[in-house]
Amino acid sequence: MKTILLTGASGQVGWELKRTLAPLGKVVTPTSRELDLSNPDSIRRVLRDVRPHLIVNPAAYTAVDKAETEIDLAMAINGVAPGILAEEAKRMHATLVHFSTDYVFDGSKPGPYRETDPANPVGSYGRSKLAGEEAIRAIGLPHLIFRTSWVYGARGKNFMRTILRLAAERDALKVVDDQVGAPTLSRMIAETTSLAIARWCPMSSNQSPLAELSGIYHLTNAGQVSWHGFACAILDEYEARREYRNWPRLMLAPHAIKPITTAEYPTPAQRPANSVLDNAKLAKAFGLEMPDWRDALQMAMDEAATLMA
Numbered sequence: 001m002k003t004i005l006l007t008g009a010s011g012q013v014g015w016e017l018k019r020t021l022a023p024l025g026k027v028v029t030p031t032s033r034e035l036d037l038s039n040p041d042s043i044r045r046v047l048r049d050v051r052p053h054l055i056v057n058p059a060a061y062t063a064v065d066k067a068e069t070e071i072d073l074a075m076a077i078n079g080v081a082p083g084i085l086a087e088e089a090k091r092m093h094a095t096l097v098h099f100s101t102d103y104v105f106d107g108s109k110p111g112p113y114r115e116t117d118p119a120n121p122v123g124s125y126g127r128s129k130l131a132g133e134e135a136i137r138a139i140g141l142p143h144l145i146f147r148t149s150w151v152y153g154a155r156g157k158n159f160m161r162t163i164l165r166l167a168a169e170r171d172a173l174k175v176v177d178d179q180v181g182a183p184t185l186s187r188m189i190a191e192t193t194s195l196a197i198a199r200w201c202p203m204s205s206n207q208s209p210l211a212e213l214s215g216i217y218h219l220t221n222a223g224q225v226s227w228h229g230f231a232c233a234i235l236d237e238y239e240a241r242r243e244y245r246n247w248p249r250l251m252l253a254p255h256a257i258k259p260i261t262t263a264e265y266p267t268p269a270q271r272p273a274n275s276v277l278d279n280a281k282l283a284k285a286f287g288l289e290m291p292d293w294r295d296a297l298q299m300a301m302d303e304a305a306t307l308m309a
């Protein structure tokens with residue numbers, strides 16, 4: 001059985017990957033204390049000890065606003081560590097799967113971004129994630145980099161859970177309506193990633209990864225929506241289940257969420273106005289079609305129902 005080293009297993013995507021990677025090999029999940037991505041010695045020590053066949057790295061510094069002040073830490077974890085993972089993986093003839101972000105783009109393109117569109121991040125987080133992509137590519141080992149966006153799920157710190165919490169506490173809310181993207185369910189990222197890995201590099205054989213599939217892929221739920229539209233949809237889906245699930249009534253109604261502009265809600269980090277990603281390359285290479293964000297939201301809400309029960 002092959003060994004898969006999975007970082008960030010306590011995070012949204014990592015938590016789901018722990019389950020979806022299990023059929024592909026023995027999954028080893030060091031905590032951030034055991035494998036600290038801000039510390040190159042710690043990375044090398046753990047990798048040389050575990051000697052994985054495959055490294056899957058969803059761990060990241062994900063605090064977009066805080067990254068504007070913790071620039072060095074964000075760069076160490078997101079920009080430098082992926083290069084060290086790649087270097088070590090190459091040394092031991094292992095392969096690497098890494099995750100990146102829609103925030104590598106500046107948002108000025110009118111339509112969905114393709115992998116070939118030039119990156120031009122507008123914030124420190126995006127710059128650190130782009131540096132990580134570039135570091136992996138520079139090492140030249142078999143790799144997959146999945147850029148995803150607006151990650152949420154039934155667990156962890158995310159927009160869906162924040163909106164539900166705020167909706168229970170207050171009867172008015174303002175949400176930005178001039179930034180569009182694709183909310184993407186953590187579980188679907190993990191499932192799609194594992195299916196792609198199985199196709200790229202069958203874990204049960206000694207076959208090398210298919211070289212022509214190495215590279216960057218956009219991997220998000222299909223469609224697009226603004227943060228305001230997403231917030232309203234979350235409350236709509238909650239309301240659709242509330243009575244039969246016996247969930248508490250919320251103080252906030254969907255129509256009471258006021259759309260505002262980015263200028264009316266200043267944050268430390270600038271964000272792209274459009275960060276919709278085109279998934280066509282993923283579909284063509286792996287035959288994997290991502291469901292629409294609204295269908296994914298319904299699944300997330302159904303899952304939340306199980307967790308709340």
Ligand SMILES: NC(=O)c1ccc[n+]([C@@H]2O[C@H](COP(=O)([O-])OP(=O)(O)OC[C@H]3O[C@@H](n4cnc5c(N)ncnc54)[C@H](OP(=O)(O)O)[C@@H]3O)[C@@H](O)[C@H]2O)c1
Pocket residue numbers: 007008009010011012013014031032033035036037038057058059060061062077099100101102103129147148149150151152156157
């Ligand atoms: N969240 C989003 O909206 C979003 C959007 C686009 C792309 N992405 C990308 O998608 C991937 C997964 O994101 P996510 O939302 O699942 O992240 P997350 O929930 O914030 O989890 C981050 C994970 O990284 C770990 N981590 C943080 N600092 C670390 C360090 N120094 N050493 C080792 N591990 C460390 C955390 O461990 P601890 O719990 O121990 O701190 C946690 O397990 C990331 O590459 C992210 O950049 C995310």
